[in-house]
Amino acid sequence: MDWNAELMLAVRVFYSALLGGLIGWERENNDRDAGLRTYMAVAVGSCVFSIISQQISGDPTRIAAQVVTGMGFIGAGVILQVRGRVQGLTTAATLWATAAVGMASAFSMYLLAGLTAILIVGMLSLNNLPGWHRIANKKVEGAKDKS
Numbered sequence: 245m246d247w248n249a250e251l252m253l254a255v256r257v258f259y260s261a262l263l264g265g266l267i268g269w270e271r272e273n274n275d276r277d278a279g280l281r282t283y284m285a286v287a288v289g290s291c292v293f294s295i296i297s298q299q300i301s302g303d304p305t306r307i308a309a310q311v312v313t314g315m316g317f318i319g320a321g322v323i324l325q326v327r328g329r330v331q332g333l334t335t336a337a338t339l340w341a342t343a344a345v346g347m348a349s350a351f352s353m354y355l356l357a358g359l360t361a362i363l364i365v366g367m368l369s370l371n372n373l374p375g376w377h378r379i380a381n382k383k384v385e386g387a388k389d390k391s
Contacts, residue, residue: 260287263287265287291347291350298350315343322339
């Protein structure tokens with residue numbers, strides 16, 4: 245492999261780290277367990293595994309499919325039930341989605357990766373909107389009433 249190709253692959257990895265860091269920065273600013281380093285690692289790892297799959301086997305789906313499954317497994321470990329409430333579901337979902345950001349970067353889908361990262365950060369920021377907790381608490385109370 246020539247240096248130009250290697251440099252392009254490095255740009256993909258760096259881009260995925262930047263986008264994963266953006267998502268992790270939002271989580272860390274809101275005092276969540278998984279933060280900047282975790283999200284960067286997920287984005288970079290999924291990007292590199294996807295690049296390896298594409299470069300070595302010629303079949304980009306071979307390892308990429310396992311990244312999706314593996315992130316689901318990690319996400320399942322993040323979800324806890326405490327006092328009848330489920331915790332960690334958003335963290336699990338955003339870790340899984342961040343792996344998609346890394347994979348999109350690996351396959352040179354820079355606009356898709358960037359848009360996905362922005363949408364994830366935007367979705368996480370909904371929690372900071374005025375009145376959001378009132379809406380969220382009504383949903384929780386409604387779920388308790390139905391059971």
